[in-house]
Amino acid sequence: MSDPILSIRGLEKTYGSGTHALKPLDLDIQRGEIFALLGPNGAGKTTMISIVCGIVTPTAGEVLIDDKNWQRNYREARKRIGLVPQELTMDVFEPLISTVSFSRELFGRRPDPKRIEEILRELSLWDKRKTILKELSGGMKRRVMIAKALAHDPDILFLDEPTAGVDVELRRDMWNMVRRLRENGTTIILTTHYIEEAEEMADRVGVINKGELILVEEKTELMKKLGRKVLHLQLAEALETVPAALAEWDLKLSEDGGMLTYEFDAKADRTGIPSLLGAMRDAGIAFKDLDTHQSSLEDIFVGLINHQKAAA
């Protein structure tokens, strides 16, 4: 747990226009993990990434890469970082393969056509290597951005919303590719709006809102800790109202009266389920089926943001 490859210390950014995009922010990224940064639009995700990559200068604070300041050791630090930016920006008149080799050499690596071929094959871009970039589709351009970021073999990779505008199949491919990269020892930090993506891939999840990191947690812990469970009871006979005997459980009856829903806290000592079932038996209400459902990261996320709004 205590081998951070990247440490962010008191990072703060106020843009010239006066936007306070990042409040002092601390974050440790562990070696070899996949870290997902979630947050609504304008939360400061891109700002944070841009500072680490040296595109934006922070107002205060520092970033340590393997305990070394990222500005004082910028040559080494930047060689180790790859960035896939949020926006698709590229030199549209260049052929694909030359932009990718350009990226490699720009980051101080020896030209290496073999490695470039490997990367392009992995991203299924090899057939298109001679194509001028403006003739590629959006999803292909997204892959070109990834190829450019990987071209200099970074061991820390930032993916700023890598799957925006990407079809389902390609998204699967990308997830697999990210996993393969991780197996090869690359540390990955990705931002996303798709919570299922964080749920699927990340080891740890951070939630950022209005420039503040409101939560950093192991994904499984997070799901356990904040996850509320829902019990659905499929009734044998439809009810018109929730019987008074069951009032203390705060049940919800579905519209057709065929299903009762009970929300409970899965980590509480007393979930209230045994007593509920007992009370139902006493009241003579039979059920055909029951199932419980754990709330997803999405529910947790929306809950957190709303909670913060309510507190403000």
Place this chain on the structure above:
Amino acid sequence: MNLHGVLAIYKFEMHRFRRTLWTGLAVPVITTSLYFVVFGSAIGSRMSEINGIPYGAFIVPGLMMLSLFTESIFNASFGIHMPRFTGTIYEILSAPCPRWKRCSAMSARPRARRSSSPSSSS
């Protein structure tokens, strides 16, 4: 020393230069000859000599140098402005190169042009 990086930017700029070779050469040649034709017909006949140098011998090299310098400054600034405008500058900004190196690699290109232009515009 990130020599590979500097070379990469240089190669990239030279490649862009080759791609835009025709417009890059035609524009200064046309503007210069227009300048020469218009001013030559308007005031050329009234100017006989300047400090003992005939008008033609005075104005032709002058215009050539003028267009060369404008082109080279225009290209260097364009090479920096264009990526800023399209957003591709992010990559150069995040590269492990000190600023002065990036700038010199980008502006090395007009120097190359300067040496290739005179032969074609004269």
